Structure formats: structure tokens, C-alpha cells
Amino acid sequence: xxxxxxxxxxxxxxxxxxxxxxxxxxxxxxxxxxxxxxxxxxxxxxxxxxxxxxxxxxxxxxxxxxxxxxxxxxxxxxxxxxxxxxxxxxxxxxxxxxxxxxxxxxxxxxxxxxxxxxxxxxxxxxxxxxxxxxxxxxxxxxxxxxxxxxxxxxxxxxxxxxxxxxxxxxxxxxxxxxxxxxxxxxxxxxxxxxxxxxxxxxxxxxxxxxxxxxxxxxxxxxxxxxxxxxxxxxxxxxxxxxxx
Amino acid sequence: xxxxxxxxxxxxxxxxxxxxxxxxxxxxxxxxxxxxxxxxxxxxxxxxxxxxxxxxxxxxxxxxxxxxxxxxxxxxxxxxxxxxxxxxxxxxxxxxxxxxxxxxxxxxxxxxxxxxxxxxxxxxxxxxxxxxxxxxxxxxxxxxxxxxxxxxxxxxxxxxxxxxxxxxxxxxxxxxxxxxxxxxxxxxxxxxxxxxxxxxxxxxxxxxxxxxxxxxxxxxxxxxxxxxxxxxxxxxxxxxxxxxxxxxxxxxxxxxxxxxxx
Numbered sequence: 001x002x003x004x005x006x007x008x009x010x011x012x013x014x015x016x017x018x019x020x021x022x023x024x025x026x027x028x029x030x031x032x033x034x035x036x037x038x039x040x041x042x043x044x045x046x047x048x049x050x051x052x053x054x055x056x057x058x059x060x061x062x063x064x065x066x067x068x069x070x071x072x073x074x075x076x077x078x079x080x081x082x083x084x085x086x087x088x089x090x091x092x093x094x095x096x097x098x099x100x101x102x103x104x105x106x107x108x109x110x111x112x113x114x115x116x117x118x119x120x121x122x123x124x125x126x127x128x129x130x131x132x133x134x135x136x137x138x139x140x141x142x143x144x145x146x147x148x149x150x151x152x153x154x155x156x157x158x159x160x161x162x163x164x165x166x167x168x169x170x171x172x173x174x175x176x177x178x179x180x181x182x183x184x185x186x187x188x189x190x191x192x193x194x195x196x197x198x199x200x201x202x203x204x205x206x207x208x209x210x211x212x213x214x215x216x217x218x219x220x221x222x223x224x225x226x227x228x229x230x231x232x233x234x235x236x237x238x239x240x241x242x243x244x
Numbered sequence: 245x246x247x248x249x250x251x252x253x254x255x256x257x258x259x260x261x262x263x264x265x266x267x268x269x270x271x272x273x274x275x276x277x278x279x280x281x282x283x284x285x286x287x288x289x290x291x292x293x294x295x296x297x298x299x300x301x302x303x304x305x306x307x308x309x310x311x312x313x314x315x316x317x318x319x320x321x322x323x324x325x326x327x328x329x330x331x332x333x334x335x336x337x338x339x340x341x342x343x344x345x346x347x348x349x350x351x352x353x354x355x356x357x358x359x360x361x362x363x364x365x366x367x368x369x370x371x372x373x374x375x376x377x378x379x380x381x382x383x384x385x386x387x388x389x390x391x392x393x394x395x396x397x398x399x400x401x402x403x404x405x406x407x408x409x410x411x412x413x414x415x416x417x418x419x420x421x422x423x424x425x426x427x428x429x430x431x432x433x434x435x436x437x438x439x440x441x442x443x444x445x446x447x448x449x450x451x452x453x454x455x456x457x458x459x460x461x462x463x464x465x466x467x468x469x470x471x472x473x474x475x476x477x478x479x480x481x482x483x484x485x486x487x488x489x490x491x492x493x494x495x496x497x498x499x500x501x502x503x504x505x506x
Contacts, residue, residue: 051412079414089409093427093502103413106423151413 001062001159001190002026008057010043017043019214021057028207030185031192035211036237041194044211045163048192049083050074061159079107082152082160086167088144090136096123096147097132100154108155122150126180142173146180153184160184160191167196198242202226210234295470296479306462307483313380313458314445314487320384321444325391330421332396343392350389355450358382363454379451379458387444394436398429431502438495442488459483 008021017040025031033041046052047059053068060066067073090099100119104110110118123129126146136144145165152160162181166174178200184191185204195201201208202223209219218230229235251260296303331343350358359382367378402425410420452461460480467476 049412051408075414075416078412081412083409083412085405085409085412087405089405091406091409091424091428093431102423103415106419107414155413 001028002060003028003031004058004060005044006058006060008044008047008059009055010040010047010052011055016214018047018054021215023209023216023219025207025219029188029190030204030206032201032205032208033192033194033211034196034198034201034208034237035217039212040214041211042163045161045192045194048159049081049161050077051083079155080158082155082157084145084148084152084160084162084165086164088136088141088148090144090148090151092136095133095135096128096139096143096150099136099147100151103151103155119150119154122154123147126150140173141169142176145169145173145177149177149180158190160189162191162193162195164194164196196241198226198238210237212237289474291475292470292472293475295472296466296475299466299469302462302466303459303479303483306457306459309376309457309462310445310448310459310483311487313376313383313448313451313456316380317383317387317448318441318444320380321387321391324384324388325395328388328392329395329399332392333399347389347392350386351393355382355386355447356453358386359450359454375454375456379448379454379456383444383448383451386447387440390440390443391437394433394440395429397436398433399425401432402428427502431499434495434499434502438492441491441495445487445491446484 003023003025005021005023008018009016010018017038021040021044033044035041043052047054048061048066050066050068053074058065066077090096091102094102097116097119100122101112101115104115104118105112120129120132123132126149128143128146128150131139131143131147136147139147149165165181166177169177174197178197181191181193182200182204193201193204205223207219207221208223208225210217210225212233218225218234220230225234226238229238247260248264252258328343328346331339332347334340359379362382362385363375363378367373372378406424406428407420410424415423448458449460451458452464455461463476463480467473470476
């Protein structure tokens, strides 16, 4: 994926979260965003997803700009984008299978039996087929988040976005979800991931960007940012998160 | 003994057998019947069932009219309520204002006045002279205002994250209502909705003021003819119970069927 952010700004109720952000990346498959809470990581991810519109500036993915201001066109962008939220955000009244099949049936027009077959196949891949007919409240946190990942993958998105997918999970479940995400990497599907798990960032990142104080403070290929923090601020942040 | 009188302490304990539940139900019913029998006995009332029995056709006709009124306005009030609730949630501001005004006007004024205004002012202007239709409309508009608020609260009970997720997977607003919000809101709204429908059935008795020969009016007439007050009004109460109990039971059944934990 080629990604170009140009002069991107976003504020909420007068609080500036992103201020004139610039970034140009060529041929990255796994972009990892790190940084302090409130530093704009999630906001940038939501802009990439087309869930929010920027106050000014543009986002280009593979040469085509996101059509902010045109809800119909933005919806088409969202159809090709998978989003995994911090909390699993599954639909509580539907089974795991129905959660995964729903976007296929109602958004992508896949016939019901075929959609269910595909959903089951995907759940089986994540070893969730025995839970296919359970509702979210019957699943563990890790299982829920894996169902959410299966749902985002079902529509074969061009781009996958993960917003701290393990922040609500205990260490064991975190490992189970991170392994699932890591397994997606060899498939060559592009993703952008927000995480506080530095070990995992190191494992999957093609490119790492540090967001804080309204912008991208630093970015670099692979794990260079982690190995030699370019600013004292980043070094301090990394020392703090790696301390425990 | 404890197990006979107390429900299980937590969700993990075994549920009380249905036989014990039924026994308690019969027990309370028995105490109630005994109490009523005792009080009626004190009254030394001379029952005379002959009069009402002679006019049983009038009861039957009134009951059927009430049934028809209730069914027609029940369906219509649900449609009115759902429409006004969606209008209240609409981005189109005049629709919101109209919905708000409708709810406040109807909830804030007596049903009796609404019936009279609709029958003596609005209906003639619209060349509508069928009492039954005017009555159905009055009842549906009255109950619709309460149902609007019930449905609106149900929609609000579905969290923002559900809307956002629906948007992120590309559902349109209409699809989100249909597949995500409605099924979750329905479960929240079933108990108050059932209560509202039960009220609607009983409120239909007020339509007697515009001369609709429904159940209550006909019972009053039989009372005027036979002077057997209790013999006319007790069957009236029973007749309404026959209409309202199935509604409550049906709502309970639906509630169980749509059950899910969050």
C-alpha cells in the first residue's frame, strides 16, 4: 500500500488531536502506530476508515483520495475496509456465525447459504467453528475479539484497521488475538495497527510511526524507531511502556 | 421448606420446579377468592343473574365491538408510534418538531377531550361520519403517543458503538435499523409495550361518549335496564381480562424468545 497524508488536521470540541500531519509511505504492508493515549492514534485510524472526516487535509491510499464529504462514496470505501475495535463490538443478538455473515449478506449481496458457508470456513480457520452458534456473551474475551477479526476479514477488505484490539484482554487472550493477527501478515493483506504491545509491534511492523502532541513525531522502517529512539520524548515513552 | 418458599439465590442454582410455581399461584388465587367471598357475604347482596342473562346478546355484541376496536387501533397505534419515533430520531428537523409536539399534546391532554374534538370538530371537517373509524383513530393516536416514547427509549438503549460498528461494515441507516437496532430495541420495549396495549384495550371504554356500542356502554345499558349493577359490571371486568391476559402472556412469550445477555 502507498499511503499519503497531506496537511491532515482534526480537532474535537476545540481540542486539536491532529495538526497538519504529513506522511508519505511507499509499499508498506503493516503500519504500526504507537504513542501515548490521546496522541491521535485512534483518530488517525478512524480517519483512514472513513468513520470521521478531517477538518482539513487529504488522505490518499494507493493514489486515490478518500472522498470525505461524500457519504455514499465514503461508504464504498468502508466496504473495502475492515475495522476491529478496542472492544469487540459484536452484535449481541446474533450468533458468532451470524455476526460474520451479516455484512456478506446485507452489504455485499452474497446469497445466505453461501455467506454462511464462507463465515463458517473463516471461523474454522480461527478454530472457532465449535462456537459458531453461540452468542457473544457465551464467548471469552479473546474468542469475541477473534470473531470480530473474522467479521472484518469476511468481506475480503483491501485494508484492515486494528484499534488496540487487545487493550481489554488479559495476557493469555492477548497472545491468542495477536497470534491471529500475526498469521494474517504472510497473506499480504495491508493493515494498520494501533497497539501498546511493543513486542508485537516489533514482530509485525514494516513501518512504525510514533504519534504524540498532534502529529507524527517520528517514523521509520521496521523497528528502527524502537531500537534507536530519535527524540528524548520517544525514548522516555518507550522506557515507560517497556518498564513493566 | 425453604426451597418451597424461596426462589434460588443465584443464577447458578437449580430453578424452582414449575409445579411449585403453579402451587403458589393457586394459593394466592385461593386466598383472594376466599377474601372476596367473605366480603360479598358481608354485603348480603341478593344476586339476580336473570336480568343480565336475558340481555346476554348485548354483552356479546359489545365485547366483539371492543375486540374489533382494540385490534384495529392496536395495529394502527404501533404504526403511528414507530413512525413518530423514527421522526423523533430523524435528521430532518421539522419531523423532530412534529413528533415532539404530537407526543406532548396527546400525553398532556385528557383522552376524553381528544375523542370529543376528533368526533365533533375534526371528523365533520373531513366528512368522516363513521363512529367506529373515528373511535379507532382516536384510540390509535392516543396510545401512539405513549408508544412513540417507548420505542424512542428502546432505540436509545442501543449503544453508540453498535451504530458505529454497523457504519464501519457498510450498513446503511435503514439496514442498521432493520438488522441491528430493531431486534435489540424490541427486547427492551416489549414489557412497556405490552402494558401500553393492555391500557389501550381498557381505554377503548371511553369511546362510549361518542355512542359507540362497545362493551362498557352496553354493560351500562343492561345495568340501566335491570338495576343489577354488580351483575353487569363483574362480567364486564371478566370480559376485559379475557382480552388483556392473552396480550400479557404473548408479550412474555416474545420476551423469552428474544432473550440474550449483553
